[in-house]
Amino acid sequence: MSQIADRIISDPGLENGVAGLTTEKIQKVVNRMLEGETGAKLKAYRETCMRCGLCSQACHFYVSHDNDPSYSPVNKATETMYELMDKKGKVEPQRIYEMAQMAYTECNLCKRCAHYCPVGIDTGYIMSMVRRICYLLDVVPQYIRDTAHSHASTMNQMWVKDDEWIDSLQWQEDEARDEFPGLRIPLDKEGADVYYSVIAPEPKFRTQLIYQAAAIMNAAGIDWTMPSEPGWDNSDMCMFVGDFENMGRLKRAHYESAQKLRVKRIVMGECGHAFRSVYDMGNRWLGHKKMPVPVIHAVEFYHELMTQGKLKITHKYEKPVTIQDPCNIIRGKGLMDKLRDVVHFLCEEVVEMTPNREHNYCCCAGGGVINCGPPFKNTRMTGNRIKADQLRATGVKDVVIPCHNCHGGLEDIIGYYDLGMHGKFIGDIIYELMEKPEM
Amino acid sequence: MTEIYTFVSGPLAWVAFGIFIIGSIYRLVSMYALAKAKDGSSLAYMSLPFGLRSILNWMIPFNTMGWKGDPLMTVATFVFHIGFLVVAVFLGAHVVLWDTNFGISIPSLPDVAGDIVSFAVIAACAIFAYRRIALPHVKGVTRGKDWFALIIVALPFITGVLAYHQVGPVLLMTILHVLAAELLLALIPFTRLSHALFVLFTRAYMGSEFGGVRNARDW
Numbered sequence: 001m002s003q004i005a006d007r008i009i010s011d012p013g014l015e016n017g018v019a020g021l022t023t024e025k026i027q028k029v030v031n032r033m034l035e036g037e038t039g040a041k042l043k044a045y046r047e048t049c050m051r052c053g054l055c056s057q058a059c060h061f062y063v064s065h066d067n068d069p070s071y072s073p074v075n076k077a078t079e080t081m082y083e084l085m086d087k088k089g090k091v092e093p094q095r096i097y098e099m100a101q102m103a104y105t106e107c108n109l110c111k112r113c114a115h116y117c118p119v120g121i122d123t124g125y126i127m128s129m130v131r132r133i134c135y136l137l138d139v140v141p142q143y144i145r146d147t148a149h150s151h152a153s154t155m156n157q158m159w160v161k162d163d164e165w166i167d168s169l170q171w172q173e174d175e176a177r178d179e180f181p182g183l184r185i186p187l188d189k190e191g192a193d194v195y196y197s198v199i200a201p202e203p204k205f206r207t208q209l210i211y212q213a214a215a216i217m218n219a220a221g222i223d224w225t226m227p228s229e230p231g232w233d234n235s236d237m238c239m240f241v242g243d244f245e246n247m248g249r250l251k252r253a254h255y256e257s258a259q260k261l262r263v264k265r266i267v268m269g270e271c272g273h274a275f276r277s278v279y280d281m282g283n284r285w286l287g288h289k290k291m292p293v294p295v296i297h298a299v300e301f302y303h304e305l306m307t308q309g310k311l312k313i314t315h316k317y318e319k320p321v322t323i324q325d326p327c328n329i330i331r332g333k334g335l336m337d338k339l340r341d342v343v344h345f346l347c348e349e350v351v352e353m354t355p356n357r358e359h360n361y362c363c364c365a366g367g368g369v370i371n372c373g374p375p376f377k378n379t380r381m382t383g384n385r386i387k388a389d390q391l392r393a394t395g396v397k398d399v400v401i402p403c404h405n406c407h408g409g410l411e412d413i414i415g416y417y418d419l420g421m422h423g424k425f426i427g428d429i430i431y432e433l434m435e436k437p438e439m
Numbered sequence: 440m441t442e443i444y445t446f447v448s449g450p451l452a453w454v455a456f457g458i459f460i461i462g463s464i465y466r467l468v469s470m471y472a473l474a475k476a477k478d479g480s481s482l483a484y485m486s487l488p489f490g491l492r493s494i495l496n497w498m499i500p501f502n503t504m505g506w507k508g509d510p511l512m513t514v515a516t517f518v519f520h521i522g523f524l525v526v527a528v529f530l531g532a533h534v535v536l537w538d539t540n541f542g543i544s545i546p547s548l549p550d551v552a553g554d555i556v557s558f559a560v561i562a563a564c565a566i567f568a569y570r571r572i573a574l575p576h577v578k579g580v581t582r583g584k585d586w587f588a589l590i591i592v593a594l595p596f597i598t599g600v601l602a603y604h605q606v607g608p609v610l611l612m613t614i615l616h617v618l619a620a621e622l623l624l625a626l627i628p629f630t631r632l633s634h635a636l637f638v639l640f641t642r643a644y645m646g647s648e649f650g651g652v653r654n655a656r657d658w
Binding site: 001037038039040041043044045047048049050051052053054055056057058062067069070072074075078114115116117118119120121122280284285287289330331332333334336358359 | 640642
C-alpha cells in the first residue's frame, strides 16, 4: 500500500498555504467548520461507514493503480475527514497538505462509489467538505485557486473582460454569417424562449462551439438569446475549490441575468460540472429546491430538437463512435437514455463502453482535478488507466463526449496512452451533418 | 453463582434493555434535531418511495454493483444479519425468555436449526475478521473501534454455542453469554454498531438523491 506522503507533488498554492498554518489555527478552522457548517449527514456517514472496503472497486484511481488501497474511497475519507473528526482538527500542517492533495487531485467527486456502498455513504460529499476545510485554511492548488479568483473578480472563469465577451459573440456572428447568411446571435433579447449559457473557456479558446451553437439555433428556428452582461458563464470552479460563498454569487448572477431578460428557460452548453453547479450544488446553497429559472442541459435540448423534428441532418455520421457518459449529467441527472437517443439519431454505429450509463468510469478530469493544472497531470494519467483500457476495447476512433471536462480529460488520456482516438462534442457532429446553404 | 445468574438475567437485563432503548431513542432524536438544524438542503429531498426503492434493492443479495463485486462479503453480510436476527428472536431459549419476561409467545426455531444458524453467524464474523486482516483495502482502514465492534457482536454467539454444547461449566458459560448479550445491547447506540440505527436513513437519503434528483440508480 502506498501512502499519500510518498507521492507529494510540489504546488505553490499548497506549499504557501501550508507555510502559513499552525496546528492551533488548523484546529480552530476545522472545528468551526465542522460545528458551523456540517451536521447530521457527515456525522451519520462517519458512524455508519463500516470500513468494509466495498467502495474500493468503484474508484478508477484504485483500479488503475493495481488496486492500491491508498486510493480507495473509504481510505481517502478515513485519511482526511474521519481523521480530522477523530482528532478534532489536531493535525500537523503537513498533514493538511496531504489531505488537500488527496481531496483536490485524487478524487473526481464522480460519486461512482455510491453504487458500491451498501450503507449509502456519499464519499463525494465527504471529499467536498474536506476541500471546504482546505479552502478555509487557504491550502488550495494554485491553478484552480487562480480560476476561482477569476470567478470572484470577473464572474467568469477565464478573466474574460465584459467587452471581450461581447466582441467574441459578435465576431462569431460575423464569421457565421459568411456561411449562414442572416444568422444572428441575439444579445439581451427580452422574453426569448431560450437563454443560452456557456462556460468561459468557450469564448476563450473553443469559440467554434459558440459558432456551431448559433448555427444549430438558427437552423432549428429557436427564439434564443445570449446575455451581454456577467452571468453568462455557467461554470463554477469555486464549487470545486470549496469557496461556497462565491459559488453562491456565481449561481445567483447566472439565474438573475436570465430572470432580468425574462427568458422562458436556460439551455446550457455541453458541460457537466457547470450543470452540477446549477442543478445540484449552487442552487441548494442559494436555498432553491427547484430552479428559479428552468434549466436544461444541451443533451436534453438536442433531444427535444430531435423529437420535435427540428434537428435536421443530411446524412448520418458514418464512422462508428463510442459514448462517454459524463458523471454530472448521467449520475447527476439521468440523461443516459436521451444521450443515446441523440447519438443514435446522428450516427450509424455506436459501440458501447463497458461499464457505461450510470456505472461509467469517470474521465478523471472532473471535480476540478484537471483545473489543478500541469503539476497534477500525471495524477490524472496514471489514475485513469482503466478508462484507456475501456476506450481501447471499443476499437473505434471517435468518442462522443458531451462535457468539457470529459473532453479535456479524455483527449489527455488518448494522447498519453496513444489510443489514436478523437473526442467530439455532439454540437461538432450536428454541425458537420446539418444542411448548409450552397456557397 | 446462581445469585450472579439471577442478577445478570434479572436487573442487569433491564438495565441493558433500558440503555439500548433509551440510548437508541436519544441518538436518533438528537441526530434528527441536528439534521433539521444543519442539513435542510438534504432533508428537503428525502423521499419515501425512492428511499424504500433503494433499501429494497440493497436487501437483495447480488442485486447491486457492490454485492456483485465481492461475493464472499455479500454472503457473509446476509448470513450474519439474517442469522443475528433469527437467533436473537427465535432461538428456543430466547422464545422462553420472551414468554416468561414479557408474556409474548412466538414460534421457536428447532434447536438444531438454531445451532446451525449460530455457527453460520460465527463463521460470518470470522470472514469479517479475515477481511480485516488479509485484504489490504480493508486492513488499511481498520481501526481499534472496528475490531471492538466485531468482538462484542461475536461474543454472545461464541458463549451461546459453548453454553449450549456444554463446553466448560454450563452455568458460568450461560452467565457469560447473558453478560455478552447485555454488553452488546447496551453498546449498540454508542459504538460502530450504531449503523443498525442509522443505516436506514443514510441508505434512504442516497436513494432519495439518486431517485428524485439524479434520476439514476444507486445500486
